[in-house]
Amino acid sequence: MGVVMARSTQNSVLAALVFLGSALGLLIGSVNARADVLGFLAGDTISKAMDQGRETVDRARDAALAIEAQTNEDVTDRLNQVQAIADEQQAKLAALEYQTFSDANQLQSRTVEILDDQQTKLNSLERKFMNDLSARIRQFECSSDKILQEQLKDALGKIGVFFGSNEISITPPVLYDGEHTRCKIFWSCRIVKVFPVRTPFAESYKEIKGYLEGRLQEVREDTSAESVIETYSLIADFAKRTACFTEANNQTYEREFVKYSTVVRHWNNALSFGE
Helix, strand or coil: CCCCCCHHHHHHHHHHHHHHHHHHHHHCHHHHHHHHHCCCCCCHHHHHHHHHHHHHHHHHHHHHHHHHHHHCCCCHHHHHHHHHHHHHHHHHHHHHHHCCCCCHHHHHHHHHHHHHHHHHHHHHHHHHHHHHHHHHHHHHCCCCCCCHHHHHHHHHCCCEEEECCCEEEECCCCCCCCCCEEECCCEEECCCEEEECCCCHHHHHHHHHHHHHHHHCCCCCCCCHHHHHHHHHHHHHHHHHHHHHCHHHHHHHHHHHHHHHHHHHHHHHHHHHHC
């Protein structure tokens, strides 16, 4: 199943995400107001804690939406769990305005305590979402009754061909009208790139990903957004299949799937908003 989601599916979760993207930036507002009264500006400690919190919110959200990308499963409940943690933190930070502190350091310590508590809860939620995603990839992508060659054919379906046991031929998305290479002397053909199947298989993934990402450095003004989206989608699909072949380090490639499916989602959202 590809990671390019139907736009209607994206729109179904956008409302749940509106709060998440900006929540942490708003949460500190009441604390800043209280800090001004004390003649205190939040220092590096609070700033770093807030930055870390934003990143964790993003990771938890992205992991939840990657589950949707993998299975079309409704993830509203998971998104609501993330929002509930942010709501709780907002309430606690807002309450600081009405509490008495002996000095700015005491306020800062209490603020960091609240931020750290949220970080712990979000980290736990992210781990749960990633475990859920891993289980679904194992269920839907890593069939134990398929041999390597058959799995590779499934993984490469849209971009390449698996030859025998040692080569993968990749036909990447066209970057612009007329992009081709010369073949059979006078005929023009789609660009094809052949890669060896390496051991460990993660090395093949690294090479193919590097090739596809390198092509994105060659985009032109007339390159279609669909070609860019398809390229990132192919990397995401290949990453989750690679997780099947790297038992000892599969979460690395599951996170790669989350990363690139998130890029696909952002591109699709940008196209939707631009219509």
